[in-house]
Amino acid sequence: MEKRRKVANPLALAVLAWLVAEPMHPYELGKRLKETRKDRSVKFNRSSLYMVVEQLRKAGFIAEQETVRDTQRPERTVYRLTPAGRDELYDWMRELVAEPRREYPHFGVALSLLSVLPPQEAVELLTRRLAALDAEAAEIRAEMAGATEGGVQWIFLIEEEYRLAVLAAEQRFVTTLTESLRQPGYARAWHDMFGREP
CATH class of the missing domain: 1.10.287 (Helix Hairpins)
Known part of the structure; x- marks a missing residue:
């Protein structure tokens, strides 16, 4: 049976998955999603990505690690995965891979x-x-x-x-x-x- 998730947007799952590798800021997350063509599977734009990052932060799945200051760019907050976020990622992945879901194309x-x-x-x-x-x-x-x-x-x-x-x-x-x-x-x-x- 499908679980009710605190943040159910598939983009949230992609963010959690990328943060397993290393902490990064939303701009870098978006760049990597596009470079690896994951945007073909998960639809997003800049504002939706930042919105999902904030939802994940409020849910306790990610946390601010540091703020990077670069003279050529605006301040960027780097996020890391929390233990709760890691648990959510693997639980969600196991559900999606193992359990067929009714979709309405x-x-x-x-x-x-x-x-x-x-x-x-x-x-x-x-x-x-x-x-x-x-x-x-x-x-x-x-x-x-x-x-x-x-x-x-x-x-x-x-x-x-x-x-x-x-x-x-x-x-x-x-x-x-x-x-x-x-x-x-x-x-x-x-x-x-x-x-x-x-």
Whole structure:
């Protein structure tokens, strides 16, 4: 069963994970999230990152370690992980890895209502979606190849492997669905149901 977290934003989990390695300030956290492309899995902007850092501080999961003064930059507060933060990180990670969670992607909603679209239009739209999925998969493969050639270990690319697997499953699903929608029997049934030409 899913636990109720003091700070439930996935960005908070990413912050805790990066602070395991070493203390750092929010600007550095954001920079590393972008450099390692974690921003593809965890959406954030500067203000949301600072907000999550403050929530984690209030919850006692991180603490101020020092304030760095640099003449060329404004003051920056460096944060470190607390023992409670370390416990929260590992408990949360164990839950997310071990327990499947019901998610509600927008495509699932569209599929549940797909029958309102005329079959031919649904086929055209799904064909466009399949082309977009193919392009996304090609982009991920190219980025992974570049990262691997650059010496990045496979474990740091595992979320991209997962994205590829999910994309491949969706590509297969959309291909099969498109073929089913092209069947004359479906077009007749749709016409009978909605009373207009497919």
